[in-house]
Amino acid sequence: MKSFFNTLKPSLFFFLFYAVLATSLLAPISSEQAIPAITDYANHVANVIEAKMALAEGQFPLRIAPMELSGWRYPNFQFYSPTTYTFAGIVYRWLTPNNPIIAVKFTMWLALVMGGLFMQRLAYWLTKSRPAALLAGIVYLTAPYYTVVITGLGNLCETLALGIVPAVIYYSLQRYLHYQNNKSLIQTGLAWYLLITIHMVTFAYTALFVAILLLLVTFKNKRHWKNLFATFTGIVFGCLLAMWFLAPIALLNKYFIIAQTFVNPAQFQSFGPQLSTLLFPGHISFQGPLGSNHVAIGWPVLIAVGLCIYAFANKLRVSNMRANYWLPPLLVLFFLAFILAWSPIHFLPWTPSVLLIGQYCWRLLDQLIWIGALLFAWAVSWLFKNKLDLKQTVIGVLLLIVTASASFPLLFSATFNINLADFIKKPYQPFNPDAYTIEFNKQTGFIDKIDTMRLDTLMLNNTLQLNAAYAIPQTLIHYAKTPKIVMNGTVPDLLQKHTQLKTILNGTTIATLNLVPGKFHWETPLNSTILSKFNNKKMLNLQFKNKLT
Numbered sequence: 001m002k003s004f005f006n007t008l009k010p011s012l013f014f015f016l017f018y019a020v021l022a023t024s025l026l027a028p029i030s031s032e033q034a035i036p037a038i039t040d041y042a043n044h045v046a047n048v049i050e051a052k053m054a055l056a057e058g059q060f061p062l063r064i065a066p067m068e069l070s071g072w073r074y075p076n077f078q079f080y081s082p083t084t085y086t087f088a089g090i091v092y093r094w095l096t097p098n099n100p101i102i103a104v105k106f107t108m109w110l111a112l113v114m115g116g117l118f119m120q121r122l123a124y125w126l127t128k129s130r131p132a133a134l135l136a137g138i139v140y141l142t143a144p145y146y147t148v149v150i151t152g153l154g155n156l157c158e159t160l161a162l163g164i165v166p167a168v169i170y171y172s173l174q175r176y177l178h179y180q181n182n183k184s185l186i187q188t189g190l191a192w193y194l195l196i197t198i199h200m201v202t203f204a205y206t207a208l209f210v211a212i213l214l215l216l217v218t219f220k221n222k223r224h225w226k227n228l229f230a231t232f233t234g235i236v237f238g239c240l241l242a243m244w245f246l247a248p249i250a251l252l253n254k255y256f257i258i259a260q261t262f263v264n265p266a267q268f269q270s271f272g273p274q275l276s277t278l279l280f281p282g283h284i285s286f287q288g289p290l291g292s293n294h295v296a297i298g299w300p301v302l303i304a305v306g307l308c309i310y311a312f313a314n315k316l317r318v319s320n321m322r323a324n325y326w327l328p329p330l331l332v333l334f335f336l337a338f339i340l341a342w343s344p345i346h347f348l349p350w351t352p353s354v355l356l357i358g359q360y361c362w363r364l365l366d367q368l369i370w371i372g373a374l375l376f377a378w379a380v381s382w383l384f385k386n387k388l389d390l391k392q393t394v395i396g397v398l399l400l401i402v403t404a405s406a407s408f409p410l411l412f413s414a415t416f417n418i419n420l421a422d423f424i425k426k427p428y429q430p431f432n433p434d435a436y437t438i439e440f441n442k443q444t445g446f447i448d449k450i451d452t453m454r455l456d457t458l459m460l461n462n463t464l465q466l467n468a469a470y471a472i473p474q475t476l477i478h479y480a481k482t483p484k485i486v487m488n489g490t491v492p493d494l495l496q497k498h499t500q501l502k503t504i505l506n507g508t509t510i511a512t513l514n515l516v517p518g519k520f521h522w523e524t525p526l527n528s529t530i531l532s533k534f535n536n537k538k539m540l541n542l543q544f545k546n547k548l549t
Contacts, residue, residue, distance in 0.1 A: 010130065017134070018116030021141060022109045028151045032101055035418050041104075041154025042418065044088075046427030047076065048100045048156075051089025061197075061244070062086050067427060078248055079256070081157040083197035088156065100424065104156055111163030112150075116141050118166035119370070123377035125170065127323050131388035135396050136377035139304075140166065142404035143369035144296045145362075158366070161199030165206055165370055168195050172210055172231055176217075179230030185237060192238025197245050202366055204357045207235060209333060209367045216329035273362055275342060295362050297338075299403050301372030304379035305334060311382055318382045330375055337367045483526040493517045 028036075035042050050065040054077065057066065062082045068074035077085055084107070092103035116137040123136035140146070149158045168191040174181075175188040195203045211232075218228045239246060273295050280296055308331060311317070317324045340355070341364040358364065384392065485503060503511040503524050511524040 014117055014120055014134070014137075015113065018113045018120075018137060018141070019109075021116065021138065022112035025112060025141060025147065025150060026105055026109055029105065029154065032099055033420055035101065035420070035423070036151075036154060038152060038154040040156075042423075042428070044154065044156035045100050045104055045423070047085050048088045048092050048103055049424055049427045050076065051085035052093045052100070055086070055089050055093055060086070062089070078245070079252075081198055081200075082245060083194055084157045084160050084199070087160075099420070101420070107156060108150060108159045111160040112141055113163075115146075115163035115166055118164075118170055119373055122166050122170045122173075122370075123374060125173070125322075126320075126326060126374055127318070127377050127381040127386070128320050129377070129381045129386045129388065131393040131396075132377045132380040132384075132386075134393065135380055135400060136373045138397060138400045138404075139298075139300045139376045140369055140373040142298075142400060143301070143372070144298050144404075145365040145369055147404070148295060149366075157199045158202060161195060161202035162366055162369075164191070164195055164198060165202065165366070167191055168206060169210060169370065172214075172234065175234045176214055176224075176227045176231045179227050185230075185234050188231070188234030189237030189241060192235050193241040196238060196242040200249070201358045201363055205364060205367055208355075209337065209371070210235075212336065213329055213333050216332055217326070220325075220329075273342065278338075278342060295365055297365075297368060297372065300376055300400055301368070304372065304376035305331075307379040307383060308375050311379075316382065318378070319386055320381065323378050323381060327375075327378055330371055330378070334368065334371045334375060337364055337371060340364050341368060485524040485526065487520075487522045487524075490519050491515050491517050 029038075029041070035045060047065070050067055051062055053066045054062050054064060057064075059077075062077035062085055063075050064073050064078070065076040066073055068076055088103050088107040091106050092100050096102040096106070119140040120133045120137040122133075124130060124133035127133065146159075146162055149155050149162065171184065171187040171191045175184040178184050192203070192207075195206065214228050214231055218224045277295060278297050279302065308327060312327060312331065341361055343361045380388070380396070388396070499515045501513045501515055501522075502509050505526075510526075511522075513520070513522050
């Protein structure tokens, strides 16, 4: 195997290998025109369309989705995965300007390649065996949960997050081992920043398990407390870089629709997979947010964990001291993640509330797959005494691919009946219980405060657009305590005398203002008398017209 790698630069070989593997994993959603009928796919395509428009406005980083709420705008990206949509939006705007679906798939493909490369790098750091590291990367990318995220849920953000998790762990470990190197601080901080702004749930669980892992290692050697503190500073550095994103979430999270599941242990454990589901490698109908998709751990990881336990119990070791040193903490971490994901006992009311951020306990499987991949690399290295040859590695690759196909998600044969050209013009995003949006019917006071933010869309280059219709969702009006239209501005000196500005709602004039040159402030209350005329309308069309009197 060494002679093979000497004839081809390892980094180039690994890139080509994982690029091919990533392409095959995306095959079930390979269509460039049809949007598959899977849970989140259409939502992410819609967000990428919005991201392209936001970039065209000059937004960086992304904050506002220009077409949300029927064109009244909404700060979607301020609260959810701005880096994900920034990258996908850049791809859509400059590389695939006519097709957002290709931009989504390219982003997923790049995430898979990155995940494979860094998992290989992480496993090689642990075992010093390139064949074992190569196989560990396959185990990670073909893990049942990862394939469910891609082709069972179509979750762009979590796919990208899982792709960067191995890099985050790798640089965190480098920071732990080489804490005096300032370069490691920058690398660690940037890696955590990316994970934070890509997917908050994956960040929270990864930070928790990395902290536990490093604590376990530090307890083995108390001279490493400085190393632990240095790694902590790297994570804090990443959080500080992301403070523009974290601070608004911290301040406003209680207003989000999704907040109701952040504090509900029963909700967290209600869709927990059964033990047979986690251990069985084939298709099992799993009822819950994942539909019928399978969330097994997978045979490669289960077999590897069994081998690791056997070797540890019998004090069998590999020739690599680092691999032996890190094995016990990795085993402890695996079983902790397993118990939390399985959750046979409702102990969460007595645990830190941060565990509930994932909403559902099966989200902890994203930790099991990286821990399991590292344990797989250790088991292979031990089993073959770090001497895998090319033939054995090729057979291992084929076996892993065949094994992975047994638990590949059950895909829907149908596709959403959506015309892509129409969808690009008017992307639709449903507001479900998992949405990072304001719960209008409970936070009416908050709606009153941010209403003026939405009215800014009536202005273009600070000039009021006359005779143009602007749609107002009926729900926005209904749930506001004191709905009103507020306008501040300046009337130019060139304005003709005796000019009126009219506010027209669904063709009915509801207010007029005699304009004079200079600054003005105008409020038009939308009282119950006015709104009663439009109770049967889902959308209210607002217009402004000027007229000489």
